[in-house]
Amino acid sequence: MNGTNNAAMTVLVCDDEKDIAHAIELFLQSEGYRVLTAGNGKEALEVLDREEVHLVLLDIMMPVMDGVTTLARIREQSNIPVIMLTAKSEETDIILGLNLGADDYVTKPFNPVELMARVRSGLRRYMQLGGNNAALSNELSCGGIRVSDRTKEVWLDGEPVKLTRTEYDILKFLMENQGKVFSPAEIYRQVWKDDTMGTESIVAVHIRHLREKIEIDPSNPRYLKMIWGRGYYLDEQQERKG
Numbered sequence: 129m130n131g132t133n134n135a136a137m138t139v140l141v142c143d144d145e146k147d148i149a150h151a152i153e154l155f156l157q158s159e160g161y162r163v164l165t166a167g168n169g170k171e172a173l174e175v176l177d178r179e180e181v182h183l184v185l186l187d188i189m190m191p192v193m194d195g196v197t198t199l200a201r202i203r204e205q206s207n208i209p210v211i212m213l214t215a216k217s218e219e220t221d222i223i224l225g226l227n228l229g230a231d232d233y234v235t236k237p238f239n240p241v242e243l244m245a246r247v248r249s250g251l252r253r254y255m256q257l258g259g260n261n262a263a264l265s266n267e268l269s270c271g272g273i274r275v276s277d278r279t280k281e282v283w284l285d286g287e288p289v290k291l292t293r294t295e296y297d298i299l300k301f302l303m304e305n306q307g308k309v310f311s312p313a314e315i316y317r318q319v320w321k322d323d324t325m326g327t328e329s330i331v332a333v334h335i336r337h338l339r340e341k342i343e344i345d346p347s348n349p350r351y352l353k354m355i356w357g358r359g360y361y362l363d364e365q366q367e368r369k370g
């Protein structure tokens with residue numbers, strides 16, 4: 129994205145540490161983004177009620193309303209990208225946040241270059257998912273799974289399945305490459321469009337959550353399978369079995 133496009137994008141920074149929030153605000157503004165700030169989850173929800181926001185940077189540990197609670201409230205109403213801002217000691221909260229629908233996380237103290245890369249990736253995927261691209265209107269299928277990339281809908285054995293945007297992107301990528309095995313790092317690069325290392329846990333959580341929605345028995349999956357030490361794949365044999 130260039131600066132002109134970024135100017136149309138609004139990012140909400142929610143962090144009770146004013147120095148950190150101000151630093152992030154400056155980084156984002158230098159890239160051309162419009163920035164809104166909030167000091168806790170309650171303030172963030174109030175901002176989201178009155179403003180059009182395209183991505184949220186959300187701290188976990190905050191007074192009044194913490195980041196995990198705030199994320200759950202956001203997901204009741206919206207599928208906008210949410211990147212959690214966390215300390216290394218908050219690993220349990222990170223996993224909970226991903227399970228609730230967070231798209232990514234950045235650990236404090238963060239590298240500004242990494243943070244901006246995550247923001248660009250989240251916004252790019254969000255805008256692509258919401259766009260109307262006629263070239264991507266074909267349906268994909270694998271056994272009882274059917275995906276319409278035009279409407280972003282997913283069905284399992286004829287019943288609609290509600291996925292988060294990240295779960296949808298992972299499923300679509302694997303359906304486009306049925307039978308091919310991808311490591312967590314490769315899935316992250318292809319779906320998030322980012323080469324950041326140390327992302328295996330993010331992919332694993334989203335894969336587990338996706339399995340819970342498309343598999344009858346997530347512990348013994350029919351579709352979304354794994355080869356230990358290599359990675360994940362969608363079983364192309366299901367196309368012929370279904």
